[in-house]
Amino acid sequence: IAGITQAPTSQILAAGRRMTLRCTQDMRHNAMYWYRQDLGLGLRLIHYSNTAGTTGKGEVPDGYSVSRANTDDFPLTLASAVPSQTSVYFCASSGGQGGPDTQYFGPGTRLTVL
Amino acid sequence: GQNIDQPTEMTATEGAIVQINCTYQTSGFNGLFWYQQHAGEAPTFLSYNVLDGLEEKGRFSSFLSRSKGYSYLLLKELQMKDSASYLCAVTDNDYKLSFGAGTTVTVRA
Numbered sequence: 001i002a003g004i005t006q007a008p009t010s011q012i013l014a015a016g017r018r019m020t021l022r023c024t025q026d027m028r029h030n031a032m033y034w035y036r037q038d039l040g041l042g043l044r045l046i047h048y049s050n051t052a053g054t055t056g057k058g059e060v061p062d063g064y065s066v067s068r069a070n071t072d073d074f075p076l077t078l079a080s081a082v083p084s085q086t087s088v089y090f091c092a093s094s095g096g097q098g099g100p101d102t103q104y105f106g107p108g109t110r111l112t113v114l
Numbered sequence: 115g116q117n118i119d120q121p122t123e124m125t126a127t128e129g130a131i132v133q134i135n136c137t138y139q140t141s142g143f144n145g146l147f148w149y150q151q152h153a154g155e156a157p158t159f160l161s162y163n164v165l166d167g168l169e170e171k172g173r174f175s176s177f178l179s180r181s182k183g184y185s186y187l188l189l190k191e192l193q194m195k196d197s198a199s200y201l202c203a204v205t206d207n208d209y210k211l212s213f214g215a216g217t218t219v220t221v222r223a
Contacts, residue, residue: 033210042201042215043157058210090156102147103211105156 002026004106006091012112013081021076021109023091031094032074033058033103034066036087043090049074081113116140116212120202125220126192134187134200134217142207148176148187149201151216157201160187189219197221 004025013019025032034046035058045058049068063085065077074093078085089109094101117139126132138146145164149157163169163178163185175188189196199216206212 035213040215043203043211043213045210045212048210059212101209102159102162104159107156 004091004093004104006089006106006109008109009107010110010112012114013078015082015113016080019078019081019111021078021089021091021111023074023076023106024072025074025091025093025104025106026072027093027104028071029093029095029104030071031101032068033092033094034064034074034076035090035092036060036085037090037108038087046076046089081111083113085111086113087111116204116206118202118204118212118214120200120214120217122215123218123220125222128192128194128221128223130192132189132192132219134189134202134219136185136187136202136214138183138185138202138204138214140183140204140206140212143180144205144207144209146176146178146185147203147205147211148185149203151199151201153198160200192221194221194223 007022030051033048035043037043044060046064047066049055052071055066091106092103094103120136148160151157161176168177173190178185199218201216202214203211
């Protein structure tokens with residue numbers, strides 16, 4: 001069982017380019033999340049999805065979009081990357097059965113926007 | 115919104131005990147999580163508290179006081195491998211997590 005996988009592991013991107021970070025889970029979890037982690041700020045929620053077909057905005061959604069076409073995949077897209085989006089991005093999932101389920105995190109994507 | 119505070123750094127000696135405090139102010143509360151994160155890796159689940167009191171799991175224990183908006187994570191018999199960041203996170207009414215900035219614990223021989 002792989003759990004949650006993310007791709008790519010790391011990426012250097014020119015400002016203005018479009019980029020999609022991929023996230024796949026094989027635990028049949030209903031809920032999925034995208035966070036960014038910056039030094040001194042901790043993990044901040046970008047977008048989330050409580051179930052396939054639905055998405056919601058987190059604390060820092062501007063400049064990012066997500067989709068949830070099926071249970072397993074939750075891609076995060078940067079339409080036009082800016083240097084302030086340089087960060088480590090973590091995808092997470094939880095059972096999402098209507099309670100405070102434990103979230104399980106993927107290995108992360110380190111993104112640098114120049 | 116959530117306001118979660120924890121110390122930035124702590125240092126302790128191998129075999130000792132360290133207590134990491136976390137205070138929070140929330141607009142809704144459905145429990146508090148502690149995660150461990152080694153450098154360059156993903157956070158991993160350590161504990162969950164929703165009722166007041168102490169939860170013990172081997173060398174790690176977590177305490178919660180809802181009336182005081184306070185939790186701590188207690189690490190006993192410290193080992194070198196416990197050097198990591200420890201993240202306090204609070205769930206809101208929609209069960210989404212808000213994280214503190216994390217406490218980096220360094221264990222010295």
